[in-house]
Amino acid sequence: MLEAQLGVRHDDNLFRLGDGVDPVGRLGDDQRSDTVIEPRMALRGQWPVSRQAFYADAEVYRPMYQHYDDLDYTGWRGDFGWRWQVGNDWSGRLSYGDREALSSFEDVSRGIVDMYRNRRGEARADWQLNSRWMASGSVEVSSERHDTRQDLDYDQTRWTLGMTASTGKGSQVGVQASYAELEYREPLPSLVVDRRGFRQQGIDLVWQWPVTALTQLGGSIGWAQWERFEGGDASDNFVGALNATWKPINRLELGLELSRSFDDPGQNLVRRIIDRYQLEASYAATSKIDLRLTARREDREAARSEIAGLDDSTTYFRAGIDYQLHRAITAQAYAQWQQRDADLSTQDYDSTVYGASLLGRF
Known part of the structure; x- marks a missing residue:
């Protein structure tokens, strides 16, 4: 398309x-x-x-x-x-x-007008052991390059191994172990070290549960330990997510997301943890009109407890409407408001954005 x-x-x-x-x-x-x-x-x-x-x-x-x-x-x-398949037991993905x-x-x-390019490749293999159990393994290689902020250029490799059990009724539960190394390519003038970056290992429990035909639950809970190449004590962080969707009536769908994850390593020198709370609602008002509402809050703090003064909270609201002018043409409009409160007062802001577009599918 x-x-x-x-x-x-x-x-x-x-x-x-x-x-x-x-x-x-x-x-x-x-x-x-x-x-x-x-x-x-x-x-x-x-x-x-x-x-x-x-x-x-x-x-x-x-x-x-x-x-x-x-x-x-x-x-x-x-x-x-x-997405490849070999025989009945082996499958996977190259991406x-x-x-x-x-x-x-x-x-x-x-x-600072900073363009960046992010590239990643992944190889994954799944082995269906029997009707219920599947073993998985993958390796992912990624890199990021910046035009201006070259001190954020990095190369990363991540390996994962996991096991998943299926009930046959749509539910799944699995465990996944991972190891990753991320290395920044450029030294910092204020830091004289041979390597800059970190190594990380972790384990996650993941699940998916179709409660009913109209209610879906999923999520993960895990632990990550990471250590900087520059030295210092290792840091331990809890990570995870909870996702839920519910259709109380045919035209209305509600979504909930609660998550804790690491910040993008290519956008900030200090590694931070993001706690995200999000609610979404979509409503098919007519056969041609869809309405959408999103409310989100993000709390960010330094992933290492000894670093203080960099916390911030961002609140975000967005309302949108899609109108299908033709089976292949959709008009869209939205309004959004965003506000951040930060420990550093110079990082506080609020913004309002209005937008509209015309989308054609062929």
Whole structure:
């Protein structure tokens, strides 16, 4: 399937500046807001070949800023893979992902326009031991490169081994052990060490439970221990997630997500833990109109207890509507509000974004 989309959005605080921050001093310009026009093209599809299946999910887009036009760029995101099958007992996946984007201004000061490229490849194999038990193993290699903040360039390798049990009625429970090494490629001027990064090992218990035809529960709970190459004591962190969906009536679907995970290693020098709480609702008002609401809160804190003063909390609300003009054409509109409260007052901000787009599927 091919998709073509043309969108426009207005952001009243593009660079996520605090209320007390003078935009002229930070930006050299007194305008905080901007309007962005963004064309987007996408290809999504699956192609079965005998017992094999190939898939692609890729898009390219071009944000065009009407005031700060030095920010214009071409970005992309692509995921490609092969789901393989050998005999009745062996299956797996080979996949590759590639993304080029502009670093978020939530953590990047104005004056630093930082494009980054993230690439990853994964090989996974599953062995069906019997009707209930399956053993799995995978290795994933990823890297990230920045145009400007090159001290965040990294290479990472992650290995996993797991065992999953199925009930035959849709429920699954499994355990997964993992080991990973992440190494930053560039040294910091203030840090004289041979290697910079960390090694991490962990174990997770995962489950999926279809409570009824209209209610689904899933999640994980785990422990991760990681140690920096630079030295120091190892750190232990609890991670996990709880996901639930419920359809109280045919047209309404509710979703709940509670999770604790690590921050993106390619966007911040200090490793942090994110606690996320999210509620979603989607309602098919008519055969042509869908309504969506999202409320989310994220609390971030340093993953090492000896680091203080970097905590923050972000609250986010979004309301959207889709109207199907034609079976292949959908009009979309949304409004969102976001606010962050941080230990560092210069990191506080609030922003409001309005957007609309026209989406065609062929």
